[in-house]
Amino acid sequence: MRNDSRSAVSPFGYSALVLAAAGFLGTISSQALAADPLKIGVIAEAQAIAGASIPQAAQMAADEINAKGGVDGRKIEIVTYDNHSSSADSVRAFQRAVNEDKVNIVIASYISEVVLALEPWASRLKTPFITPGAASNEISKSVHADYEKNKYTFHGYLTSAALALSVCDAAKELLVDGKHMSTAVIMSEDAAWTKPLDVGYEECLPKIGLKVLDHIRFSPDTTDFTPIFNKIEAAKPDVIITGISHVGVQPTVQWKNQQVPIPMFGISSQATNSTFGKDTNDAANGVLYQGVSGTGVAVTPKSVPFSEGFKAKYGNYPSYAGYTSYDEVYYIAEAVKRAGSTDADKLVEALEKTDWEGTIGRVQFYGKDDPFTHSIKYGKGLITGLMLQWQDGQQVAVWPKEVAKASMKFPSFIKVTSN
Amino acid sequence: MLPQPKSMRALQILIDGFAVSALYALGATGFTLIFGVSGVLNLSHGAIMVLAAVAAWAAASVLHTGTYAGALIGIAAALVAAFATYFAVVQPIQRSRRIPNEEKEIFVLTGTLLWGIMIQELIAYFFTNNAKTVLPIVEGVVDIVGVRTPRNEIFTAIVCCFVIALLWVLVNRTRTGKAVLAASMNPRGVTLLGLELNNIYIVVWAIYGVLAGIAGVLLGMFLGVSSYSVGPLTASAFSIVVLGGLGSVSGSLIAAFVVGYLETLTAYLISPAYRTIPALLLLVFVMYIRPQGLLGRR
Numbered sequence: 001m002r003n004d005s006r007s008a009v010s011p012f013g014y015s016a017l018v019l020a021a022a023g024f025l026g027t028i029s030s031q032a033l034a035a036d037p038l039k040i041g042v043i044a045e046a047q048a049i050a051g052a053s054i055p056q057a058a059q060m061a062a063d064e065i066n067a068k069g070g071v072d073g074r075k076i077e078i079v080t081y082d083n084h085s086s087s088a089d090s091v092r093a094f095q096r097a098v099n100e101d102k103v104n105i106v107i108a109s110y111i112s113e114v115v116l117a118l119e120p121w122a123s124r125l126k127t128p129f130i131t132p133g134a135a136s137n138e139i140s141k142s143v144h145a146d147y148e149k150n151k152y153t154f155h156g157y158l159t160s161a162a163l164a165l166s167v168c169d170a171a172k173e174l175l176v177d178g179k180h181m182s183t184a185v186i187m188s189e190d191a192a193w194t195k196p197l198d199v200g201y202e203e204c205l206p207k208i209g210l211k212v213l214d215h216i217r218f219s220p221d222t223t224d225f226t227p228i229f230n231k232i233e234a235a236k237p238d239v240i241i242t243g244i245s246h247v248g249v250q251p252t253v254q255w256k257n258q259q260v261p262i263p264m265f266g267i268s269s270q271a272t273n274s275t276f277g278k279d280t281n282d283a284a285n286g287v288l289y290q291g292v293s294g295t296g297v298a299v300t301p302k303s304v305p306f307s308e309g310f311k312a313k314y315g316n317y318p319s320y321a322g323y324t325s326y327d328e329v330y331y332i333a334e335a336v337k338r339a340g341s342t343d344a345d346k347l348v349e350a351l352e353k354t355d356w357e358g359t360i361g362r363v364q365f366y367g368k369d370d371p372f373t374h375s376i377k378y379g380k381g382l383i384t385g386l387m388l389q390w391q392d393g394q395q396v397a398v399w400p401k402e403v404a405k406a407s408m409k410f411p412s413f414i415k416v417t418s419n
Numbered sequence: 420m421l422p423q424p425k426s427m428r429a430l431q432i433l434i435d436g437f438a439v440s441a442l443y444a445l446g447a448t449g450f451t452l453i454f455g456v457s458g459v460l461n462l463s464h465g466a467i468m469v470l471a472a473v474a475a476w477a478a479a480s481v482l483h484t485g486t487y488a489g490a491l492i493g494i495a496a497a498l499v500a501a502f503a504t505y506f507a508v509v510q511p512i513q514r515s516r517r518i519p520n521e522e523k524e525i526f527v528l529t530g531t532l533l534w535g536i537m538i539q540e541l542i543a544y545f546f547t548n549n550a551k552t553v554l555p556i557v558e559g560v561v562d563i564v565g566v567r568t569p570r571n572e573i574f575t576a577i578v579c580c581f582v583i584a585l586l587w588v589l590v591n592r593t594r595t596g597k598a599v600l601a602a603s604m605n606p607r608g609v610t611l612l613g614l615e616l617n618n619i620y621i622v623v624w625a626i627y628g629v630l631a632g633i634a635g636v637l638l639g640m641f642l643g644v645s646s647y648s649v650g651p652l653t654a655s656a657f658s659i660v661v662l663g664g665l666g667s668v669s670g671s672l673i674a675a676f677v678v679g680y681l682e683t684l685t686a687y688l689i690s691p692a693y694r695t696i697p698a699l700l701l702l703v704f705v706m707y708i709r710p711q712g713l714l715g716r717r
Contacts, residue, residue, distance in 0.1 A: 047543040047646070085548070190692055218691040221651060223642045226435045226572075227686035234428075249550035250643040257569040259560045270549065278480055281554040 037077035038070075038336055040329060041097030043090050043108035043118075044321075046082040049273040050110045053322030054132055055080040056314050057306075058107055061329035071333045072340075078329075079103055087117035094118050098125045104342040105129070107328050110157075110269075110321040112136035112193040122152040126344045128351065130154040130328050133321030137161050137196035140366070140375035147368050151348050154365060155375035156328050157321070158292065158385065160193050162378035164200025166385035167241065167266050167290050170399045172208040174288075174387060174408060175265065179416055181238035184210040187228065187251075187264075188243030189220045197243045197267065205241065213237050220246035225254040233260060242266035242289075249279045256283035259413035265387075266290060274317040277393045284390035286411045288398070292360040293323040294388045297397045297405075303359045327358030431566050432680075432687050438572045440679025441579035442637055446652070447659040447671045448583060449630030455603040455666030456623045459527050463504055463535030464631065465652030466542075471497035471632040472639030473542055476551040486554050493553070493639070494632030500538065501628025505620070508534045535649060543646040550647075553639035575641045582633055583672065586626070590668075599623055603666065658702050664715025673713055677701070 042058045045051025055078065062076040070076060079101050081093035090109060097103045106122070109115050110133025119142060122129035129152055131139065137159045143150045158166065175181040186201050188194040198215065205212050213235045218228055228251075232240055240262050244251065248270025255264060264287050270276055271289040295317045298304050306326055310318045318326070335350035336342055352374070356363045361383035366372050376383060387399035389408055396406045410416055450464050475493025478484045484492065512518060512526045555571035562568075590596040602609045602619045610616050638644055638652075659678055663670030678698045686694045705712065 047548045049547050049549050052547070216691065219694065221647070222691055222694065223648070223651075224435070224439055224683075224686070224694075225691075227683065228691050230428075230431055230435075231687070231691075247550070249552055249645075253552040253643055257555065257558070257560075257571055259567065259569075273549070275549070279549055279551055281480060281552060283552070 037075045038333070038342060039077045039079060039101065039103040039105075040332065041079050041081065041094070041101065041103035041106040041108075042325070043081045043083050043093045043097070043106060045085045045109065045111065048085060048110075049275060050133060050269060050319040050321050051085070053310075053314075053319040054107065054110065054325045057310060057318055057322035057326040058329050060306075060310060060313060061326045065329070065333050071336050074336075076329065076333060083109065083114065085111060085114070087114050090114045090118055091121055094121045094127075094129075095125070098127045103127070104336075104344075105332055105347065107132055107156075107325055107332075110134055110319075112139070112191070115139055116192065119150060119153045123149045126152060128152050128154065128344055128347050130156045130332070130351075132324035132328055133157050133319075135160045135163055135193040135197070137372065138192070140372040144368070144371055144373040147373065151374070152344065153374060154351055155372070156324050156363075157376065158378055158383065159372050159375050160196035161200045161372070162375075163267055163290060163385070164197050164204055165378060167201070167387075168204035168208050169384070170290065170387035171205070171210060171239075171241070171265060174399055175239055176209045178408075179238075182209060182211060183213050183237045184239045184241045185213050185232045185235050185237040186215045186241045186243065187232060188215075188217055189222075189246055190217045191220055191246060193245065194243045201241055201243070201266075210239070210241075222247065223250060225251045226258065229255060229258055229260045233262065237262060240264045240266075242268050245269035248276070252276075252280050252287055253283040256280075256285075256411070256413075261413055261415040263288065263410055263414050263416060269320070271390065272320045272388075272395075274395065277390060282393055285392065286390065286409070286414055288387060288389045288408065291386050291388050292320055292383060293318075294386055294395050294397050297386060297388075297403050299361055299386070299403060300357055300359060302357070306359045323359045327356065327360065327363060330358060331356040331363060427565055428687065430564060432683055434563060434566055434568055435572070436680040436683035438576045438641065439683060440676040441576045441583075442634065442641060443655065443659055443679045444672050444675035445579040445582060445630060445637070446634040447656045447663070447675050448586065448668055449627040449634070450656045451660045451663070451666060451668055451671040452599075452603075452630075453623060453627050454660065455668065456599060457509075457602075457620050458524065459509055460524075460531070460657075461504060461509075461627075462528060462532040462653055462657075463500075463508075463538060464656050465649040465654075466535035466538035467497050467500045467504070467628070467631045468635035468638060468652050469542060469644045469646065469649050470500050470538055471635030472553055472644040473546055473551055475553045475636045475639055477546065479554050480551075486556050489553065490556065490636050493636040494629060497632025497635055498625065498628035501624050501631060504531060504534060505624040535653065539646050539649040546646075548646045550643045550645035551639065552643035553636055555640045571640055575637050578633065578637060582630065586630070586668075589626075595622055599626075658699065660712075662702050662705055662712055664712030667712070667714040670712055670714030 042055040044054035059078045062078050066075050083090040105128040107130050112134040115131045115134040140155045143153055242264050248268055268289040271287050272291050277284050307317055331354045339346040339350035364377045365374050386397050388395050389398050391409050397403050398408050453459050453461055471493040474496035475489045478492040479489030508530045512530050518526050557570040557574045559570050560567050590600050598614050659674045660671050663674030681698045682694050685697050
């Protein structure tokens with residue numbers, strides 16, 4: 001009887017226990033689902049000034065969103081990886097982020113070569129991926145060429161083609177109309193991002209009235225720029241149009257030490273760093289560079305609070321990729337809200353509908369039928385970029401008029417003939 | 420707007436090539452001296468030069484010590500790093516009983532290479548991999564028959580030549596120097612003369628540290644350095660020294676000028692993008708026809 005009674009009772013008892021346990025586990029997992037964090041992997045160049053701001057800015061945005069309750073109750077978690085500026089390390093980090101750390105989306109790198117190496121992995125692992133700072137046209141052209149495969153990649157920064165347009169738009173007003181300049185020499189480093197940039201320059205400079213006298217491409221590991229500047233000077237242009245990012249400090253210092261009497265104007269990514277003045281011992285004074293943001297420049301109402309908040313938190317102003325990275329976390333959060341899911345395909349669809357006023361302007365992506373699919377749109381009312389100049393150790397916006405704080409000013413060795 | 424006359428360009432090449440070559444020569448001299456005397460190929464050479472430049476930059480620009488004090492701090496940093504290389508990396512390997520004698524050279528090579536990478540990563544960690552430039556001691560430009568030349572470039576060339584001359588006097592005219600010279604010719608002979616080989620090594624590493632420090636600081640003033648420069652600097656010193664003949668100081672000097680001028684000529688006459696290629700081709704060619712280098716003894 002005892003046995004019987006036990007056998008009669010115990011199955012019931014067990015199943016009740018199992019049911020109760022299952023119920024308990026069920027509530028845990030459904031609670032866990034609701035509170036499952038939205039994981040964003042951030043792969044960046046921790047040792048480079050441009051790259052170091054990327055994870056910091058992403059974390060700052062995540063903290064702000066989390067403080068306001070997160071995304072539909074889900075916290076944002078930033079998982080960071082240092083890629084040592086290497087494509088191979090980046091690919092490994094990407095695989096690890098997706099396969100082991102189970103991130104929902106990845107923000108990565110300001111180097112075009114790295115981004116181009118990651119793009120096929122975003123496709124293979126079907127994980128949405130946004131770059132905050134690379135520029136090569138090829139990133140979004142590949143999305144256009146094979147949309148179904150490459151739709152996971154988004155280009156959260158201007159393409160080289162757009163950068164060239166931005167430089168030309170500024171040059172038209174500042175140099176051609178303002179200083180009656182008529183000739184230019186293009187000086188650019190040999191890298192993936194400058195190939196389309198140079199094509200853009202060659203096309204738009206003559207249109208705005210700057211005749212291209214010569215075009216000098218040099219290896220990004222060049223240290224002695226003397227021959228380059230001498231060659232440029234021999235061509236006697238009114239302005240040097242730059243396309244430099246891997247180099248910056250060295251040509252700038254040598255430009256000043258050699259007293260090259262021609263202004264430099266264009267893309268000089270390192271000049272966007274707030275430490276550039278100190279790194280060059282103020283040789284930077286007079287350098288004109290394109291940017292999407294600048295310390296103290298209110299491109300949108302969000303720009304200045306972001307850069308000041310960043311400075312208060314990390315001790316230095318963000319690099320250009322910091323601004324875009326910060327915006328990206330916000331519009332990813334928006335997209336997740338709209339999609340109601342972190343499913344990759346749904347997230348891609350939602351990201352395509354992005355219309356977000358961030359720190360660098362209004363972010364929208366080009367569509368499937370545009371040549372630069374998934375790249376941010378360039379133009380008035382969206383993102384136009386700025387032209388800034390180093391003046392007395394400070395970065396000052398000089399274009400467009402709406403945000404300009406000062407007019408151009410050159411060191412004494414520069415000969416700008418007409419005013 | 421006259422086109423640039425040919426003679427002007429020739430003069431430009433002559434002037435710019437000289438400054439770069441003199442700097443290469445100074446950088447390579449210490450490297451070859453160490454090899455000549457102690458048989459050590461110090462692959463942390465580039466890292467020590469960059470360390471000197473970054474220390475000088477940090478002292479002058481972050482701590483505001485002034486240009487001269489900054490330069491001295493840079494040289495001191497290189498001296499400390501040179502001693503650290505010898506005492507912490509090279510000497511333990513040379514004295515180890517567990518490493519077979521015939522493998523010690525390879526161990527020293529690997530050890531100094533890793534040590535160089537460690538220094539490089541530390542610099543990148545603390546100061547980022549962005550390039551730094553040391554504020555020049557002399558600023559401005561002078562006109563040399565129509566060629567506008569930075570005073571700093573002339574200063575660099577003069578200091579390099581002066582230091583190399585000083586080294587020549589030290590090696591050939593002083594007792595310590597003669598002992599160093601003797602050690603490079605026949606280490607066993609020196610010990611038979613009652614000189615402590617170990618002390619000679621310390622002297623050589625001290626000379627090396629100062630030379631690498633001066634070269635690093637001048638490089639920081641003239642061209643600028645970043646943690647990325649470490650590899651190329653070691654490689655450039657290595658190829659100059661191999662071209663000139665391992666261990667031969669005069670061979671290195673000649674090779675430095677050959678490489679410096681070849682690079683400058685290429686940059687001016689062909690394209691700055693191909694700057695280093697002809698010098699490397701020359702190296703390969705010399706290795707074929709004269710494996711011991713231009714003035715090598717072995």
